Amino acid sequence: MSNLTADCLYEIFQHLKDNTESLHSCILVNRIWCATSVPFLWRNPFKPMVSFYSKEKYSVGMFCTLFSCLDKETKEFLSLCNINSTDLTLIQKKIFFNKPLFMYPKYCRYLDLKKLNIIIRHQFRDEVRINLVKQEFLKMLLSKSCSIKNIIIQEDDHQYPISNFSGAEISLSNLVELQCDSCIDSLFYYELARSCKNIQRLQIIYCRSDNLGLSSLIKVQRSLKYLRCEAYDKLGGFHEIGKALSKYQSKSLLELELIEDTCIPIEFISSFINLKKLKIDIYGECLNSNELYFLEKAKLQKLEYLSTEMELPRLNVITNLVKNTMGNLYHIYLGSFVPEESYQYIDSYHKAVSTHCPNLHYVSTFIYEDIDNIDKKNLSFGLEDLIKSCKKLKGIIFNGIRMESEGFDLFNMIKRFAPINLCDIKIVGNCELKSAFLEWFLEFWRSRDPLTPLTLSISESVYELSEDLETVKDKFKEKGVLKDYKVLDVVEDFEIDY
Numbered sequence: 001m002s003n004l005t006a007d008c009l010y011e012i013f014q015h016l017k018d019n020t021e022s023l024h025s026c027i028l029v030n031r032i033w034c035a036t037s038v039p040f041l042w043r044n045p046f047k048p049m050v051s052f053y054s055k056e057k058y059s060v061g062m063f064c065t066l067f068s069c070l071d072k073e074t075k076e077f078l079s080l081c082n083i084n085s086t087d088l089t090l091i092q093k094k095i096f097f098n099k100p101l102f103m104y105p106k107y108c109r110y111l112d113l114k115k116l117n118i119i120i121r122h123q124f125r126d127e128v129r130i131n132l133v134k135q136e137f138l139k140m141l142l143s144k145s146c147s148i149k150n151i152i153i154q155e156d157d158h159q160y161p162i163s164n165f166s167g168a169e170i171s172l173s174n175l176v177e178l179q180c181d182s183c184i185d186s187l188f189y190y191e192l193a194r195s196c197k198n199i200q201r202l203q204i205i206y207c208r209s210d211n212l213g214l215s216s217l218i219k220v221q222r223s224l225k226y227l228r229c230e231a232y233d234k235l236g237g238f239h240e241i242g243k244a245l246s247k248y249q250s251k252s253l254l255e256l257e258l259i260e261d262t263c264i265p266i267e268f269i270s271s272f273i274n275l276k277k278l279k280i281d282i283y284g285e286c287l288n289s290n291e292l293y294f295l296e297k298a299k300l301q302k303l304e305y306l307s308t309e310m311e312l313p314r315l316n317v318i319t320n321l322v323k324n325t326m327g328n329l330y331h332i333y334l335g336s337f338v339p340e341e342s343y344q345y346i347d348s349y350h351k352a353v354s355t356h357c358p359n360l361h362y363v364s365t366f367i368y369e370d371i372d373n374i375d376k377k378n379l380s381f382g383l384e385d386l387i388k389s390c391k392k393l394k395g396i397i398f399n400g401i402r403m404e405s406e407g408f409d410l411f412n413m414i415k416r417f418a419p420i421n422l423c424d425i426k427i428v429g430n431c432e433l434k435s436a437f438l439e440w441f442l443e444f445w446r447s448r449d450p451l452t453p454l455t456l457s458i459s460e461s462v463y464e465l466s467e468d469l470e471t472v473k474d475k476f477k478e479k480g481v482l483k484d485y486k487v488l489d490v491v492e493d494f495e496i497d498y
Contacts, residue, residue, distance in 0.1 A: 009036040016040065020047055038102050044110035044150075059122035066119075066137050068100045069144075074136050081132055105144035112152040113138075143167035147174040154181055163191040177201040182241075186213025193217045201226040207238065207263040215244040226255040229263030238264050246271040258282065266291040270298045276328075281309040281335075292317055301326040307493060309335035315345035322352045329357045333397070334364035336428075336491040343368045343381075343401055350382030354389040361421075362395040362494045367429070369404040387417040394421050395494045400429030400462070407433040411441035423452045423483070428459035428491045435468035442476045453483035463487045 004012075009032065016022050017040045026037040045062065067075075116137060117130075124130050142148065142162060148171045162168055172195040182204050190213045199221045204214070207229040218224065218241065227245065229238075242264040245253065255277040256269070262282070267290075269278070278300065287295070287310070296317045303325045308318060318334065332353065346366045353363060368381050387393070398410060407427075414425070427433065445454055456473075463469065473485045 004032075006032055006036050009033060013037055013040050017043060035102075038104070039107040042102075042104050042107035045104070045108060046110060046112040046115040056122065059119045062119045063123050065100065065104060066140070067133075069103060069105055070136060070140055074140070078132065078136065081129070103144060105141045106146070108141055108145045109147060109149040111138075111141060111148050111150065114152055114154050138162055139165045142171050145171050148172055149174060150177040150179075151175060152179040153184070161188075161191060163195050169195045172196050173198065175199055177203075179203040179205055180214070181206040182208055182211045182214060182238075184211070184214075186211055186216075189213030189217045193220045196220075197222055199224060203228040203230075204263065205230050207231045207261075210238050210240045212240060215240040218244040219248045221249065221252075223252040224249040225252055227253060228257040228259070230259040231261035231263040238262075242268040262287065262291060265294075267294040269295065269300070272300070274302055275300050276302055277305040278303060279305075279307040281307075287314075296320045297324075299324040302328055304328045305331045307331070307333040307335075315342045315349050319345060319349045319352045322349075322356055325356055327356060327358055330359050330361045330392075331494075331496070332357070332360065332363045333493045334399075342366065346381040346401075348382075350386045354382065354386045357390060359392060360390040361392055362424075362496065363390065363393065364397040364399060367398050367400045367403050367410060367431075369402055369409060384413055384417060387413065387419075391419045392421060393419050395424035395426075396422065397426040397428065397491060399491075400427060400431035403429065403431035406431075407437040407441075411437050415441060415444050420448075420450075420452070424455045424457075424494060426457040426459075426488070426491060427462055428488070430461050430465070432465040433458065433462060433469065435466065435472050438469065439472045439475075442472065442481050446476070446479060446481045451481070453480060455484040455486075456482060457486040457488055457492075459488050459491060 013023065013026065013036060016026070016037075020041065023037045023041040027034040027041065070078075116134060120130050120133050120137070124133065142165045144167070163172060172192070175196045176198060178196070178199050178201070180203070183206060189211065193213075193216050196217070197220050199217075200223060202218070202221075202224060204227075208231065224245075245264060246268040250271040251274055253272045254274060256272065256275060257277075257279040258264070259279075259281050266287070269275075280295075292314070298321060300321070301324070303321075306318075306321065306329060308314065315334075318332075322329065322332070343366075346368055350365065353360065353365075357363075363386070365383055365386060366381065367383065387396075403410065410427070414422075442454075445451075458466075458469070473482060476482045477485065
């Protein structure tokens with residue numbers, strides 16, 4: 001292995017580019033291994049190797065390495081500003097002034113200004129020296145790297161005119177991902193827009209108010225594909241950002257995530273005609289009647305992934321959203337809170353999913369067993385038809401709004417109609433499961449050919465209302481029927497890569 005050529009090592013290290021610990025070990029093998037692995041290791045120097053260093057050692061090491069890469073003139077300038085080695089240990093001084101083995105900044109593709117700030121603050125306390133060093137480090141990183149792909153910037157960092165630094169026009173022209181704050185001065189975004197026109201992923205982590213500079217940056221992008229907005233303490237509307245997205249990115253946007261509040265007006269969602277992923281996590285009464293109307297009428301025909309977390313009864317809105325798709329949905333998640341008032345919409349929701357989602361892999365469903373209902377066939381409110389129709393299901397969440405049969409009707413339904421790919425079941429709600437019914441169901445599952453080990457999750461409330469489930473769980477884990485068994489505080493979405 002140690003005699004492999006650099007070309008072979010390059011191909012191997014491509015698969016280790018996100019594994020900093022392994023790459024760190026590779027640099028210790030020999031010269032060729034070191035020279036080949038360093039560019040991968042330094043693609044994202046702000047990703048610390050926790051298993052190797054404490055946070056303090058990581059910060060000191062990063063500071064000394066970056067300082068050693070500064071040119072002679074910059075070091076002399078900083079020395080005149082009383083920034084030198086007087087506060088460092090002897091070991092740190094050696095690294096501080098030694099010529100580095102590599103010009104590490106040229107390999108940098110990720111720039112995290114927040115972590116860079118932490119690294120420098122480990123060395124200095126006064127703001128003047130911190131800002132001077134940070135500015136020189138940024139100049140070096142932007143001038144030496146030919147291609148910065150990802151930038152994370154926070155509100156306090158807009159004072160650094162990074163787009164005006166020497167070499168920034170080239171290095172920032174390849175920027176594809178930006179994580180930022182809507183409270184950053186508009187001028188910063190106007191300047192950034194001159195160089196950055198290839199951003200594909202935009203995350204507005206603190207989306208508090210409209211920002212004309214940010215909307216201008218959105219307008220000039222050639223193909224914005226992903227947008228995530230997190231709105232906390234919203235100070236105003238986001239009409240300008242919404243208009244920029246609707247007019248200039250309506251065909252390119254594929255993924256939209258709105259967290260905590262409507263960071264862009266809901267009315268603009270319909271304009272994203274190629275949207276494949278929609279995630280809306282909004283708590284409390286944040287959506288008014290007009291916004292619900294626009295969401296309900298949105299026609300997202302290419303939608304594949306739908307995830308919502310909304311406290312108030314919204315099942316009728318989601319049902320109409322599902323009806324307006326064209327059969328591409330493979331994931332529907334309806335959050336962790338399901339009010340009992342939703343029962344009146346359960347049947348129409350299940351029917352919509354059965355009719356419009358033939359390719360579904362993961363879905364949230366509802367159990368409402370009404371013992372006062374004479375027609376036993378309708379106890380599941382269309383759930384049976386859903387399970388029979390969606391033949392590609394791998395995971396189902398059963399929200400037990402009411403389950404009178406203590407699990408028997410549910411397990412019997414799964415036993416009769418579950419598709420062969422089903423391997424992940426979640427049961428949540430204020431309902432009881434009889435251990436005898438669970439054991440009966442798992443015995444059936446063991447007899448399936450081929451046997452697909454099952455991951456079974458139940459909410460804490462179900463667990464507390466039930467008895468002897470642990471004994472059943474242990475028995476069937478030993479037999480290989482249960483792959484995993486979880487008791488959840490809160491229902492979780494399925495862990496899948498999109």
